[in-house]
Amino acid sequence: MSAAAQLPFEQPDLLAVAPRLRALQAQGPIHRVRTAVGDEAWLVTGHEQVRRLLTDDRLGRSHRDPESAARAGESALSGGPQGDFDTEHTDHARLRALLQPHFSARHMRALRPRIDALTTQLLDDLSAGPQPADLHAALALPLPILVICDLLGVPYEDRDQFRAWSEAAANTRDRARSEQGLGELFGYGLRLVAGKRTSPGDDVISRLCATDGVSDEETAMLSMALLFAGHETTAAQIGMSALLLLTNSGQWNALRDNPELVPNAIEELLRAPGKSSGGIPRYARTDLEVDGVTVQAGELVLLSNGAANQDPAVFAEPGRLDLTRTASAHLTFGHGARYCIGAPLARMELQSVFTHLIPRFPALRLAVPVEDLTIRRDLLNGGLTALPVTW
Template sequence: MTGASGTRAPQLPLHMRRDAFDPTPELREIRETAGVRTVTNSFGMSVYLITRYEDVKAVLSDHERFSNGRPPGFVVPGAPALSEEEIASSRAGNLLGLDPPEHQRLRRMLTPEFTIRRMKRLQPRIVEIVEAHLDAMESAGPPVDLVESFALPIPSLVICELLGVPYDDRDDFQRRSARQLDLSIPIAERMDLQRQGRAYMQSLVERARKHPGDDILGMLVREHGTECTDDELIGVAGLLLLAGHETTSNMLGLGTLALLRHPEQLAAVRDDPDAVSPAVEELLRWLSIVHSAIPRVTTTEVEVAGVRIPAGELVFVSLPSGNRDPAFIDSPEVLDIRRGAAGHLAFGHGVHHCLGAPLARMEMRIAFPALLRRFPTLALAEDFDDVQFRSFHFIYGLKSLKVTWEVAL
């Protein structure tokens, strides 16, 4: 297959292959046999893929032997050459690319902003945002694209307000983030998009340095301004903006589609408040929208599932495979919102467990039942076979989702 430029599109890596909601059966075959296999990532590099629940947890728990950092001289094929200064600047503040103690130093500054208590204070505003978008959908009338009208704008507005990012700028940063995470786009172009994003965040950091507001950037400047460099503030804010809307928006779109395909479970989420929290956890497990945690690099020779992995090798952990491991949960291929799926890996594990998990959970607990109550006859406005999934994306989801409902006369 070739693109408009005439260049051949890269092959979808094994760990990203799915059949609608389900991971490729090849992942199950690896999990049930060796547990670990060398595969090729989207850059054509050989990596070790970990597929079993307990092994995934073990890798994510061991930052000393499985590092999030990159050794000197590490280069991604196709990436433009960068100076040491440029590399250091681009990695500063990116929690996903840091190991303790540097990771812990930055994370401790942010943790108070993402506690359950802090999230409860945000709840009324999130309810307002959700209801306003439902009002707009109802006013527009069916059919609508649920991704464009509901799933994407709600998390975007929430994270913009939390960070102090002008919501009017959302079109630009959403375009950049969507292309930045599209692994079919050449690495040089994605790195250029990353530089554009950093330049944008730099302008916000400079503004916060002069006039710190009540948002997260303002808090970091007021309380930790002397401890953080501008590069660190840019990296932290950029990561939160990227992760804060891409992950939850894809869960809202894909999760709604999953419930529409399971009407009895949809009815429970709509009608039973006690069913909502366990449903969110089960949807997180069953969908596992992040294909893999950030790749680790082995710092020494290690052994996983009896397979020897030399030092300096890239290691991928398959979150969808781990979450569908029968050793973790019974009948893992079945969506069952009543079980709650405690212990799932959708938010990762260990020191890099998703900082924004409480916020994502709250947004979903509010948005799913509100949508289904407002439109109790919600249904697909296209054939399921015509729904377009975002397959080559770092975060799995939907390109669009056409829905309809019965309008009361």
């Protein structure tokens, strides 16, 4: 076997798969790599293999000896093992059962008018402001924050503070900073829970407080996990999706002329962008074989859903954006028992953005060369630092 490839891979083009990853993918579906912190791991890049392993109980987030486990990065959120090795599966099933009702189809349908109203207001503000404008700061970031604050019952006026803690917690290069940010976020969650105990509202945190068998600590932990995931990932996705459309005028015009394409287009936009050199971290709970390669118990396995979404065996010409493509097989939200519980909410936000943005700003265009744009490479979810536009 060739020498282990070093993560993260260089990605000179923000909108294209890293050349090293593309080369590895052409060689097979599983590869030996070194993580950003120098630990050895397996990187799985094939769609069929990633999809199957996402539901394989022989992989998990916990490790029998967490202190000796390989790490994917320095983030306290996903850099290393999480959970209790002996009870991981039952613990995960319980937590999912606690959260699922709050993301039911009924709850999500009830949110749609509010999401549309928030999107419209943000676009009103954008239209009334100066040009060029930063679409990231004006729309991609505030919309998910507003929505998740509404859903959870978190004061929107606290956004600057919890955003700073979230960014610190998501830092992949500085473990002390990440741990401090996570601790601050948890402390904030505990203060919110205490407030809901005395003055409950019609929100997720209040409903979790009223659930038998759920402690204040667990409610704070779950709530802050939702707060983090509910705005960080969606903000990054909105920004990258807008950039993809702004650099593909034919696809932008297709949505302008055929707005009924939006739901299908969202699936293709979810498939196409994003960092593709990392992966979802899992640890082998026992020895297992992946496409003829033996993975030993305790080893770190990175399931690259980004690479899987670019697998030509599943998506013809995967590097081409095609909003008419049937892209529902993408693995952006995972698969199986760990499928992202917030996926319906993220889809609604994305649909609202591109349903309203394009007819409102049909001549929207980048205000700087695409080569001048940068992404956050020190954060779990990446995302653009800014998206200057004019119209």
